[in-house]
Amino acid sequence: MLALIGGPLVAQPATGHVFLHSTAACDYLKEHAITNRDMQTSAHTAESWSRQRVALYIDQPQSIRRVAHIPEAPYLTAIVGKKAECVAAAPAWFKNLTSAEQSWLWLVGIAGLRHPHIYHLMLHAAEHPPQGLFAGVEKWYGHHVANRSILKSEKQATLWLPNQIHRVALKTLEKLAQDRSFSENSWLPNIKLQLHAVG
Numbered sequence: 001m002l003a004l005i006g007g008p009l010v011a012q013p014a015t016g017h018v019f020l021h022s023t024a025a026c027d028y029l030k031e032h033a034i035t036n037r038d039m040q041t042s043a044h045t046a047e048s049w050s051r052q053r054v055a056l057y058i059d060q061p062q063s064i065r066r067v068a069h070i071p072e073a074p075y076l077t078a079i080v081g082k083k084a085e086c087v088a089a090a091p092a093w094f095k096n097l098t099s100a101e102q103s104w105l106w107l108v109g110i111a112g113l114r115h116p117h118i119y120h121l122m123l124h125a126a127e128h129p130p131q132g133l134f135a136g137v138e139k140w141y142g143h144h145v146a147n148r149s150i151l152k153s154e155k156q157a158t159l160w161l162p163n164q165i166h167r168v169a170l171k172t173l174e175k176l177a178q179d180r181s182f183s184e185n186s187w188l189p190n191i192k193l194q195l196h197a198v199g
Contacts, residue, residue, distance in 0.1 A: 018067055020123065022081020025067040026055060029079070029088045032063040039094055042102030049103065049160045050110050055086035064088055068123040070146065073185045076105065078112030080119040087113070093176060100165055101172040107157035114156065115149040122146075147189040151197040158198040169198035 019025035036058050043056040064074035067088070075090045087109035094102050112118065158169040176182040177191045188194075 018065075018123065022079050022086075023084040025079045025081075026057075026084040026086040028066060029057040029059050029063060029086060030055070032059055033057045034060060036091055036094075038099065039089065039091065039102060042094070042099050043089075043106050045099065046103040046106035046110060046160075049162065050107055052110055052113075054110050054113065055084075056106065056109075057086060057088040059088045059090060061090045061092065064090055068119055070122060070150075070185070070187050072187065073181065075181070076109050077122075078109050078115075078119065080113055080116040085113055093179065093182060096175055096179075097172060098168075100168045101175065104157055104161060104168050104172050105176075107160050108150075108153050111153035111156035111160075112149070115153065118146055118149040146187055147193070151189055151193060154194055155197045170195060173198065 019028055039058050043058070047054060047056065061074040064077055067077060067079060069077040075093045077088050079086045079088070087106070089106065089109060093105060097105065154169070154173075158166060161168060173191065173194050182188065183191060189197075
């Protein structure tokens, strides 16, 4: 369910921190949502294909940075909680995609709601950056778990596509691979692994 109407003012977290509660995070994303007609259309399509009722918000990266998100990639996030769930996306990764390709990327976000452990991992990483003796191990574990869940989300997103346009997933990843913020993000799986997951 695409929501663009602002709500009441949301309390701000401390500087450098993110919203810890899913309700506050989704309320913040809703309050700061922007209008983008193309993304609104593709979001409605994605919701229809997934048969999931989800709050989908279009936000700028600076807003997504205030909630749990993939480090260095405040462009697509899934907020998971007992009282609130939502998906937020920024125009950056959507601008050069066709409507169907945009819908697939929304589907990746919706599929991410199936991996609440990743949400909590990202939340922990944002609030408590790895440091000290075990920082390397913690970062490796975070990357490993995040990679597996992202690949699973991309695979699920592809399964939700209508049969005749499954290749949209491949085309989307090929286009995103040309964007340095996507291709050079160390928290995202290797592009070859992503292409294999949706192939």
